[in-house]
Amino acid sequence: MCSLHDRPLAILALLLALLLALAGCGPSSAPAGGESDSDASSSGDASTAGDSESEPTTTQPGTSSTTTATGPAGIDVSGAYLTAVATSIDSTHPLFSLVTVDGSFGPDGGVMDVTTQALEIMLGETTPQPVLVGDPVLVEGVAISALGEFSLALPSLLIPGAANPITGSDIGVNLVLDGAFQHPVDEVMCGDAEGEVFEPLMASLVGSTFAGVKVAGLDALPPTSPSMCP
DSSP states (O other): OOOTTTHHHHHHHHHHHHHHHHHHTSSOOOOTTSOOHHHHHHHHHHHHHHHHSOOOOOOOTTOSTTSOTTOSOOEEOOEEEEEEEEOSSOTTSOEEEEEEEEEEEETTEEEEEEEEEEEEOOTTOSSSOOEEOSOOEEEEEEEEOTTSEEEEEEEEEEEOGGGOTTTSSOEEEEEEEEEEEETTTTTEEEEEEEEEEEESSOEEOTTEEEEEEEESOGGGOOSOOOSSOO
16 A cells, blocks of 8 residues: 555656646657658649649651651752763764753652753863754653653654764654663763664664753853763
8 A cells, every 4th residue: 555655656647647648649640651641642632733744745757747658759850951872873972962851750750841952062162152953852741750760752853963973964863761860869860772763874772871960051061971870
């Protein structure tokens, strides 16, 4: 049994226990992770807001609405070409002409209109000036492949003697130019030339070649001009 001397200590211990019990009934302590209820609520709101935003879109090359399904735009090959045909009869004296092209081609091919006219010319000479001779010949609707290849038929083509450095006489030829636009594709064309001379004598042109380089005009011709593919 406790003595009167021990009773005040017992009462003090009881009051202390009561205070500790009341403190335990107060607001709950923070979660183990150290995050309060208000912090957790804010975190959840931020997560929800982030989910509501749309993800950034990435446009892959070639999927833009401005890019066509067939590929790049057509290549314009229009212009005037100083064209030389080196015949198998005498390749050292080519037949020159001014070939004007109006057309283009792309991944699906293309078409061009071609006008050719014989040219009296002496490259590298200041005089006489190059002169167009004979009548211009127009060939419409010449097909161009997706690779820039074409076949230009020039039947019954009359070449005046002034444009014939081989004999200086008028000649008639059936000529076919099988070629392609080369790199750069809008500046050069070349290939094989086939056919025959039918006037004044018959002669084969098998094994002939041709090449054309784009020029600004007759007053801006190069000092030399190729007559076959490089």
